[in-house]
Every structure is written in structure tokens, then in C-alpha cells.
Amino acid sequence: MALIRQLQDSLLAALRKLGAVVLFLGEILAQCPAAFARPALISAQIHNAGVLSLVIIMTSAFFVGMVIGLQGYDSLARLRQEDILGAGVALTLIKELGPVVTALLFAGRAGTSLASEIGLMRATDQLAAMEVMAIDPIRRIVAPRFVGGAISVPLLTAVFNAIGILGAWFIGVYVMGVDGGAFWSQMQEYVDPADIGEGVSKSIVFGIAASLIAVYEGYNCAPTAEGVGMATTRTVVTTSIAVLILDYMITAFLI
Amino acid sequence: MDASRAADNLIEISGLRFSRGSRLIFDGLELAIPRGSITAIMGPSGTGKTTLLRMFTGQLKPDAGSVQVAGQEVARLSRPDLYALRRRMGMLFQNSALLTDFSVFENVAFPVRENTRLHERLLRNVVLTKLHSVGLRGAADLMPSELSGGMARRVAMARAMVLDPELLLYDEPFSGLDPISLGVVLRLIRLNNDALGLTSIVVSHDVAEIAHIADHCFVISEGKVIASGRPDELANSESELVRQFMTGAADGPVPFHYPAPDYRQQLLGTY
Ligand SMILES: Nc1ncnc2c1ncn2[C@@H]1O[C@H](COP(=O)(O)OP(=O)(O)OP(=O)(O)O)[C@@H](O)[C@H]1O
Ligand SMILES: [Mg+2]
Numbered sequence: 168m169a170l171i172r173q174l175q176d177s178l179l180a181a182l183r184k185l186g187a188v189v190l191f192l193g194e195i196l197a198q199c200p201a202a203f204a205r206p207a208l209i210s211a212q213i214h215n216a217g218v219l220s221l222v223i224i225m226t227s228a229f230f231v232g233m234v235i236g237l238q239g240y241d242s243l244a245r246l247r248q249e250d251i252l253g254a255g256v257a258l259t260l261i262k263e264l265g266p267v268v269t270a271l272l273f274a275g276r277a278g279t280s281l282a283s284e285i286g287l288m289r290a291t292d293q294l295a296a297m298e299v300m301a302i303d304p305i306r307r308i309v310a311p312r313f314v315g316g317a318i319s320v321p322l323l324t325a326v327f328n329a330i331g332i333l334g335a336w337f338i339g340v341y342v343m344g345v346d347g348g349a350f351w352s353q354m355q356e357y358v359d360p361a362d363i364g365e366g367v368s369k370s371i372v373f374g375i376a377a378s379l380i381a382v383y384e385g386y387n388c389a390p391t392a393e394g395v396g397m398a399t400t401r402t403v404v405t406t407s408i409a410v411l412i413l414d415y416m417i418t419a420f421l422i
Numbered sequence: 423m424d425a426s427r428a429a430d431n432l433i434e435i436s437g438l439r440f441s442r443g444s445r446l447i448f449d450g451l452e453l454a455i456p457r458g459s460i461t462a463i464m465g466p467s468g469t470g471k472t473t474l475l476r477m478f479t480g481q482l483k484p485d486a487g488s489v490q491v492a493g494q495e496v497a498r499l500s501r502p503d504l505y506a507l508r509r510r511m512g513m514l515f516q517n518s519a520l521l522t523d524f525s526v527f528e529n530v531a532f533p534v535r536e537n538t539r540l541h542e543r544l545l546r547n548v549v550l551t552k553l554h555s556v557g558l559r560g561a562a563d564l565m566p567s568e569l570s571g572g573m574a575r576r577v578a579m580a581r582a583m584v585l586d587p588e589l590l591l592y593d594e595p596f597s598g599l600d601p602i603s604l605g606v607v608l609r610l611i612r613l614n615n616d617a618l619g620l621t622s623i624v625v626s627h628d629v630a631e632i633a634h635i636a637d638h639c640f641v642i643s644e645g646k647v648i649a650s651g652r653p654d655e656l657a658n659s660e661s662e663l664v665r666q667f668m669t670g671a672a673d674g675p676v677p678f679h680y681p682a683p684d685y686r687q688q689l690l691g692t693y
Binding site for chain 2 (some may be wrong): 169287288291292295296298299300301302303307
């Protein structure tokens with residue numbers, strides 16, 4: 168009984184937070200036209216998020232690609248179907264692993280830094296000072312970071328996929344001896360534009376979710392050192408859960 | 423309130439009530455601040471002085487009562503009107519609140535860049551003039567992390583003045599300043615006020631310092647104004663509580679302690 172109560176309470180709390188986040192998104196979107204009028208602010212944020220995440224994305228992608236290459240080769244070799252390794256790897260990465268893993272890594276690297284940066288501004292009254300200077304912090308600080316993050320994630324996902332496929336090629340063709348021509352031609356044969364569309368839509372949704380959660384947690388953090396720390400932790404936890412839930416929903420919707 | 427009085431008061435507060443959680447911070451506060459004057463707001467720590475400044479800027483809204491700035495009811499302003507009003511104010515935060523990513527120069531330039539379309543050459547002159555007036559023109563290229571607390575305070579002061587506001591709010595401008603900077607800041611507040619014809623509100627514990635420059639003082643305690651008048655009037659006041667403030671005694675009509683259960687009982691664990 169107590170357990171049910173507790174579950175009920177945390178479900179209610181989650182719903183309330185969802186509502187607050189959606190309202191916050193509305194506030195940000197209202198300021199987006201003003202933010203787009205200053206592209207320099209946005210490109211600085213894309214640069215920030217991109218540079219922060221690029222190394223970790225590329226390293227992870229290469230290893231993820233190599234693992235899929237190995238596992239895929241091992242399974243396919245039992246069926247004597249090694250030639251379709253390229254197609255299998257590409258589909259796995261483009262439709263599923265690329266968007267999901269990129270979003271999770273983005274949350275860990277760029278999301279935490281966004282949340283702590285904005286949280287620190289809250290804790291040190293910088294946001295309050297802007298308000299008094301008649302400068303809307305949502306327009307000047309939050310919106311460019313949100314837009315920059317949301318644009319970065321699809322770009323990083325593309326990089327992740329490309330490097331991942333390269334990793335799988337390295338293992339499959341170079342190490343395991345799959346025929347290189349078959350690797351690429353089967354990939355071309357089996358990967359449809361629809362598959363790419365699925366991956367791209369996922370990465371766009373994940374990018375919006377990850378950036379939104381990061382700026383929300385930072386903006387609404389308790390104005391103390393502890394509050395900033397909690398905001399960064401919550402950014403990673405909430406983004407991970409949100410990305411996995413959204414991933415299921417989009418997949419179920421598209422299949 | 424008759425029209426002629428309203429016209430020469432920049433700020434009028436009546437019946438202000440405000441609480442944080444269960445703690446009542448203002449309980450029927452009344453205050454009027456005439457244009458062109460320097461007004462000191464004094465009171466024990468935690469009495470709500472910073473909170474009061476945030477009512478003037480519309481960052482907090484009263485539970486009841488009215489807060490009027492320049493004849494406008496702050497809590498009822500639309501967003502654009504509130505931002506328009508804020509453009510006529512400058513505020514010095516208790517902890518300076520400089521933007522940590524920007525240099526000293528860019529910090530002072532920030533409100534100008536965001537609110538106006540001033541030409542870069544002109545902007546440079548304006549910013550350097552303001553920095554010069556607080557004695558920090560030479561520190562223009564430093565980052566906030568490279569400043570001492572007192573220097574940061576003076577940069578924040580330059581930033582608060584840079585748009586030549588009508589109303590300047592100073593939250594604890596003297597804490598952490600050495601005697602020389604303190605004298606400079608005191609003179610600067612007076613000079614700004616008289617030369618630019620603005621209205622200044624200074625929150626301070628430094629009774630002796632503020633008495634030099636203030637035209638009028640309010641002492642706030644327990645949600646109300648408990649004394650007001652010219653500094654010399656307060657200094658010669660017969661009232662016990664005002665004397666307590668002037669001499670800095672811990673016990674008297676103004677409580678030093680935040681409301682708490684009985685000390686002895688709490689220590690003995692019987693509370
Ligand atoms: N964000 C907040 N949430 C809850 N209570 C708060 C908050 N900020 C301030 N308070 C409470 O409001 C009261 C007034 O705070 P305020 O900062 O206005 O005091 P102050 O007069 O400026 O004190 P000081 O001279 O120490 O700066 C304090 O008792 C404080 O506990
Ligand atoms: Mg204060």
C-alpha cells in the first residue's frame with residue numbers, strides 16, 4: 168500500500184515536472200525569433216557544444232562500430248552471410264545506436280556543462296542582474312544555448328554514424344576479411360531513405376529534449392553550490408530516461 | 423494621496439505585505455522616497471532590505487499593498503512596460519553579480535550593447551569614462567575572477583551607472599571596501615546623485631558612513647519602518663531603538679536573533 172502511494176507520488180511529481188518543462192519550452196520558443204536575429208550567439212553555442220562533445224563522440228563511435236562489426240561478423244558468419252555485414256551495421260547505427268548513444272554522450276558532456284553554467288549564473292545573481300538591466304535572460308542566455316544544442320545533436324549523430332561505420336569496416340573488412348565491395352554495395356542496397364529519415368527524426372527529437380532538459384535544470388536550480396551540483400546530476404539522469412522513452416515511442420510509431 | 427505629493431516622490435509604498443513561506447517579511451510597510459535625494463535604508467541583517475529592493479525592480483511581487491515607482495504600480499505592469507521601467511534603473515547587487523565570462527570592459531558595456539545601438543567608438547568612450555570614475559580604467563581587460571571583492575563592487579557600480587539611470591539602487595555598497603575606496607564610493611554616490619540629478623537608495627549597515635551622504639534615513643525592522651528622518655535627527659533621537667542602531671548594541675528593541683524557540687529549552691532538549 169505504501170509502495171503504491173509512493174509510486175503514485177513520484178508519478179505525479181514526474182507529470183508536474185513534465186508540465187513545467189513544456190511551459191519552459193514555450194517561453195524559450197517565444198524568444199527564439201529574437202535569438203535567431205543574432206546568429207553569432209547561436210553559432211558560438213554550436214561551436215561550444217560541438218567542440219565539447221566531438222572528441223568523446225568520435226572515440227566512442229569508433230569503438231561502438233568495431234564492437235558491432237565483431238558481433239555482427241560473428242553472428243553472420245554462422246549463417247554464412249558475412250557479405251551483408253555492411254548493411255546490418257549501417258542499419259543498426261543509423262536507426263538506433265547513433266541517435267541514442269550520441270544523445271546520451273551529449274547529455275554527459277555538453278548537457279552537464281550547460282546546466283552548470285546556467286546554474287552558476289543563477290546562484291551568483293547574474294541572471295537577476297540581467298533582469299534588472301532590462302535584458303531577458305531567457306532571450307539572451309537560455310534560447311541561444313537551447314538552439315545551439317538542438318542543432319548540434321543531429322550533426323554529432325551524423326559524425327557518430329560515419330565514424331561507427333568506419334570502425335565496423337575496419338574490423339569486418341580489414342581484420343576479418345569480409346569482401347570490401349560487398350560490404351559497401353550491400354549497405355547501399357539495403358539502407359533506404361526511410362531508415363535515414365528515422366534516424367534523423369530521432370536525433371532531432373533527442374537534441375531538443377537533451378538541450379531543453381539541460382537549460383531547464385540550470386535555469387531552475389537552487390541558487391547554491393549544492394543546487395548547481397544537483398542540477399547537473401539531474402540533467403544526466405532525466406535526459407537518459409527521456410531519450411530511452413522517446414526512442415521507444417518513435418520506433419513504435421514508425422514501424 | 424494627493425497629486426502634488428505623488429509627483430515629487432519617485433517611489434511610494436503603502437501597506438506592503440510580503441511573506442516567504444510562513445515568515446512574514448513586510449507587515450504593512452509605508453515608505454516614500456522623494457526624487458533627487460539620497461535615501462538610506464538601514465536595518466538588521468535578514469530584515470528584508472534586499473527583498474525590498476527587489477520589489478522596486480519588480481522581481482518580487484507584494485502579497486498585498488502597493489509599490490509605485492515613477493507613478494506606476496510595478497506589480498501590475500505588462501512585461502514590456504516593466505522592462506521599459508527597468509531601463510530607467512540601475513542596481514548594484516550585494517555580491518556584485520558580474521558576468522563571469524566577460525571582461526571588466528565587456529561587463530560594463532553589456533547593458534549598453536543589449537539595450538542600445540551605440541556606435542563602437544562612442545561605446546568605448548562611455549565605458550571607459552564610467553570605469554575611470556570608479557578608478558578602474560586600468561583594469562578594463564581583467565576578468566572578474568582576477569578582481570578583489572572591492573574592485574568587483576566598483577565595476578558593478580560602473581555597470582549600474584552606465585546607462586545613466588534615474589534611479590540607482592545600491593545594496594550594501596560599502597562592505598569589503600578599504601577606507602580609501604570607501605571614501606571614493608561615498609563621494610561617487612553623492613556626486614552621481616547631484617551631478618546627474620538622479621535618485622539614490624542605499625542599503626547599508628554602515629550608519630556612520632551613510633550618515634555623511636544620506637538626505638533621509640529609514641530604519642526597518644520586523645516588517646515595518648521603525649524610525650525615519652535626517653541622519654542628524656536620528657543621531658540625536660531620544661528613541662531607544664534608534665540609539666541602539668547608532669551605537670550598535672546587540673540587545674534592545676531591535677532583536678539581533680532570528681525568531682527561535684527558547685535557547686535554554688532547545689539546548690536542554692526539552693523543546
Ligand atoms: N529565496 C528565498 N527564499 C526564502 N526565504 C528567503 C529568500 N531570500 C531571502 N529570504 C528570507 O527573507 C528574509 C529577508 O532577506 P533579505 O535578503 O531581504 O535580508 P537583508 O535585509 O537584505 O539582509 P542582509 O543585510 O543580511 O543582506 C530573510 O529572513 C531570509 O531568510
Ligand atoms: Mg541583503
